[in-house]
Amino acid sequence: MAMLTVNNLHVYYGVIHALKGISFEVEKGEVIALIGANGAGKTTTLQTLTGLLSSKQGSVIFEGKDITKVPAHKIVEMGIAHVPEGRRVFSQLSVYDNLKMGAFTRKDKAEIEESLSIVYKRFPRLEERKNQRAGTLSGGEQQMLAMGRALMSRPRLIVMDEPSMGLSPIYVNEIFDIIEAVSKSGTTVLLVEQNAKKALSIADRAYVMETGKITMEGIAEDLLHNEAVRSAYLGE
Amino acid sequence: MSFLTYLKDGISLGSVYAIIALGYTMVYGIAKMLNFAHGDVIMVGAYVVLMLLTRAGVPGILAVVIAMAVCTILGITIEKVAYRPLRKASSPLAVLITAIGVSYLLQNIALLMFGADGKTFVDVIKLPSLSFGDGKLVISGTTIVTILACIIIMICLTLFVGKTKQGHAMQAVSEDKDAAQLMGVNVNGTISLTFAIGSALAAVAGVLLCSAYPIVTPYTGAMPGIKAFVAAVFGGIGSIPGAMIGGILLGVIEILSKAYISSQIADAIVFGVLIIVLLVKPSGLFGKNVQEKV
Ligand SMILES: Nc1ncnc2c1ncn2[C@@H]1O[C@H](COP(=O)(O)OP(=O)(O)OP(=O)(O)O)[C@@H](O)[C@H]1O
Ligand SMILES: [Mg+2]
Numbered sequence: 001m002a003m004l005t006v007n008n009l010h011v012y013y014g015v016i017h018a019l020k021g022i023s024f025e026v027e028k029g030e031v032i033a034l035i036g037a038n039g040a041g042k043t044t045t046l047q048t049l050t051g052l053l054s055s056k057q058g059s060v061i062f063e064g065k066d067i068t069k070v071p072a073h074k075i076v077e078m079g080i081a082h083v084p085e086g087r088r089v090f091s092q093l094s095v096y097d098n099l100k101m102g103a104f105t106r107k108d109k110a111e112i113e114e115s116l117s118i119v120y121k122r123f124p125r126l127e128e129r130k131n132q133r134a135g136t137l138s139g140g141e142q143q144m145l146a147m148g149r150a151l152m153s154r155p156r157l158i159v160m161d162e163p164s165m166g167l168s169p170i171y172v173n174e175i176f177d178i179i180e181a182v183s184k185s186g187t188t189v190l191l192v193e194q195n196a197k198k199a200l201s202i203a204d205r206a207y208v209m210e211t212g213k214i215t216m217e218g219i220a221e222d223l224l225h226n227e228a229v230r231s232a233y234l235g236e
Numbered sequence: 237m238s239f240l241t242y243l244k245d246g247i248s249l250g251s252v253y254a255i256i257a258l259g260y261t262m263v264y265g266i267a268k269m270l271n272f273a274h275g276d277v278i279m280v281g282a283y284v285v286l287m288l289l290t291r292a293g294v295p296g297i298l299a300v301v302i303a304m305a306v307c308t309i310l311g312i313t314i315e316k317v318a319y320r321p322l323r324k325a326s327s328p329l330a331v332l333i334t335a336i337g338v339s340y341l342l343q344n345i346a347l348l349m350f351g352a353d354g355k356t357f358v359d360v361i362k363l364p365s366l367s368f369g370d371g372k373l374v375i376s377g378t379t380i381v382t383i384l385a386c387i388i389i390m391i392c393l394t395l396f397v398g399k400t401k402q403g404h405a406m407q408a409v410s411e412d413k414d415a416a417q418l419m420g421v422n423v424n425g426t427i428s429l430t431f432a433i434g435s436a437l438a439a440v441a442g443v444l445l446c447s448a449y450p451i452v453t454p455y456t457g458a459m460p461g462i463k464a465f466v467a468a469v470f471g472g473i474g475s476i477p478g479a480m481i482g483g484i485l486l487g488v489i490e491i492l493s494k495a496y497i498s499s500q501i502a503d504a505i506v507f508g509v510l511i512i513v514l515l516v517k518p519s520g521l522f523g524k525n526v527q528e529k530v
Contacts, residue, residue: 052414073420082418090411092413101404101408101419104405104420122368158447
């Protein structure tokens with residue numbers, strides 16, 4: 001059975017029908033890319049998974065448990081961390097306190113310290129700036145903080161919403177290297193990206209969304225060479 | 237009376253404003269709403285202490301603790317029953333109007349229970365006064381306790397918000413409710429906690445206020461509530477040191493205006509100062525000019 005099964009999800013914003021029956025699966029250990037144009041419903045999908053939005057119809061099953069109606073603040077404890085679109089770090093808190101917020105639901109003090117050192121190893125820049133307020137970090141550093149913060153919960157599944165948005169090419173490469181490393185260390189990844197080329201190059205499988213529906217799915221490598229995908233999302 | 241005496245009275249009154257303003261500012265910072273019923277919780281606290289002392293003969297300290305508990309429960313209940321259902325309402329005006337409604341409700345309940353006549357408050361604080369310079373400056377026990385209470389509350393709250401896990405959760409909720417939830421923070425629980433703290437402080441403020449100005453009426457909390465709101469805005473709404481400094485400045489300005497200018501227009505001066513401060517620095521003295529980084 002898949003780690004995450006999303007079945008026929010319908011989500012509305014008032015009268016706007018944003019998700020029109022989305023279904024997909026994520027297997028343990030995979031990197032799944034979810035790509036699509038602006039407004040396709042990618043963020044809506046992730047926010048519904050982690051309880052920030054509620055669905056009118058459909059279900060979300062994670063590790064065999066129905067989490068469709070589980071409130072957002074209980075999701076992280078179940079093993080899913082969400083790196084939100086636009087980073088959303090706590091700008092008034094220090095880098096260190098932001099990372100500690102990532103471990104908010106954990107009680108194991110010694111192991112939290114261990115997670116912290118793992119995060120610092122992965123993002124040395126965060127350690128250098130640990131006492132700085134998060135609001136003073138550059139965009140790329142804030143993205144790293146958002147990812148580090150999510151990793152502090154030791155998730156089994158991490159969902160990321162456009163981690164490369166607005167970053168310079170060097171940062172983009174760094175972020176994608178880190179996503180690969182996170183995946184290698186055993187965390188399953190669900191990645192939403194505008195940068196379809198990059199996302200497809202590190203993903204195992206991918207889903208393509210268009211106006212609230214999944215229109216294509218397959219092995220990432222195949223989609224990378226698919227004519228329709230190339231012309232619509234890779235700008236070729 | 238000497239300038240120092242007025243200054244002392246101003247700081248003392250300002251300390252009460254500061255304690256009330258802390259409740260306003262914390263609730264605003266975290267729930268993003270103006271709880272206009274906050275002032276009336278002060279009045280409830282004062283009546284509870286008065287009743288416990290005069291009718292039940294409960295010792296002073298215990299009465300204050302019970303009043304804090306009662307106000308805490310009242311604050312949590314008001315939030316849950318009146319504000320929470322409206323939190324997702326399309327207009328923030330809905331909750332503002334409800335808060336004004338709750339304020340009148342509390343006043344009217346007090347009116348029904350205790351009548352409109354002022355009741356003389358009893359001495360809760362039985363500390364001797366200090367005298368300086370051959371009695372030129374006498375600081376009453378009430379004043380000492382009031383100023384000390386304000387300082388202690390300020391220190392405890394700053395440590396709580398800045399150093400504890402729950403305090404960080406509060407800051408997180410204040411900045412970004414969704415992101416806080418993704419960390420596992422229960423937003424409703426955090427807002428309840430904020431109301432609990434603010435209301436417990438309101439009870440303390442009620443006792444201190446009525447110890448200094450010993451008449452309790454159903455409207456006892458209304459004007460101090462509004463002044464404390466002004467103090468919170470003055471200091472920068474959402475800021476804990478801002479509420480503290482704003483409260484004390486307001487108290488000092490009010491007493492000095494009454495002493496040296498005119499007691500009739502003292503309140504007008506207080507509000508005039510607020511307007512000037514806001515014209516110069518719209519976010520208040522300690523207001524954060526939060527810049528969004530995109
Ligand atoms: N709060 C909202 N209220 C109303 N409509 C919304 C809201 N948020 C999103 N929508 C609509 O829902 C649809 C899906 O939006 P969503 O943010 O999920 O898209 P997206 O794929 O993440 O886009 P992007 O790549 O620009 O981030 C869009 O048509 C959008 O206009
Ligand atoms: Mg999006």
